[in-house]
Amino acid sequence: MKFCSHCGSDAVTFSIPEGDDRPRHLCGGCGAIHYINPRVIVGTLPYLGDRVLLCKRAIEPRLGLWTLPAGFMENGETSEQGALRESWEEARANVRVDDLYTVYDIPHINQVYLIYRGELTDTNYGAGPESLEVDLFTEEAIPWDEIAFPIMRETLEHYFRDRRTASYPLHRGIIHRKF
């Protein structure tokens, strides 16, 4: 943040406001404190029989790699609504949600992932503008070495493990920075 979005001043510093314990974007002009907080990524794990739907990314980062449909949660929607919206936008997928399935923190990029598990209600899926290709994969057919994000890989691993017992508890996890 170079300029204060309240008053337009360029006297914005990243420093600790009085009474606070961590640095914020602080305006020396009008005194406004600009908080920046983690963002929520919402998505689904859409399944049909023994197959799971994946999208091949048409955008960076990880262009050309495969992922579950997901994206930034928007204001004014619930996390489940956001997950369904992203599933439609990226994969033209219609999903009937069973339950919340994975909750992952990625603290080094300030993100929280909420992934819902749900069955496809039809097979009219297809690539939205942010996908090159969308397809259903069995566990064996999944391109395990071409999964875009560790959170998605772990969610898929949980799912295929849980399928063996047909029990799908919530899984929580943390993705740490790779050094």
Add this chain to the structure above:
Amino acid sequence: MKFCSHCGSDAVTFSIPEGDDRPRHLCGGCGAIHYINPRVIVGTLPYLGDRVLLCKRAIEPRLGLWTLPAGFMENGETSEQGALRESWEEARANVRVDDLYTVYDIPHINQVYLIYRGELTDTNYGAGPESLEVDLFTEEAIPWDEIAFPIMRETLEHYFRDRRTASYPLHRGIIHRKF
């Protein structure tokens, strides 16, 4: 947003960027798009025996009403770390987390709540700067008509119901605007 935080221009409109489907704060000067997304509130339900810890709020909104310790998740932390941090800041409570307990959406104020259930590890709790008072309450003693927020009331109701069977599954919910 009155001024662009990238270039300082006052030509910021709330309009739909090309290729998008909803209005954003859009700078007519440098073209920057400023996204605003939901925020995550993290907290705990701290229990000891048959009692739950509540904080009497020393700040608005809902000054003087009771709540579970919770607050905005910060960048760089996990949701569980944030929940423990808030429990310390508001109630000087040391909590050993059992599991994630409630996930609530409040779409009209763009918030997602993640409340963790956990046992107090000691009784050295006390009011932090944002609390007037902190105390442990049995189900009967809880000031049910003086709970600050519906999400907290529902979380407490879930807890005392689940205690009867000693089974604490994740509960999801949505708080809608009251008309």
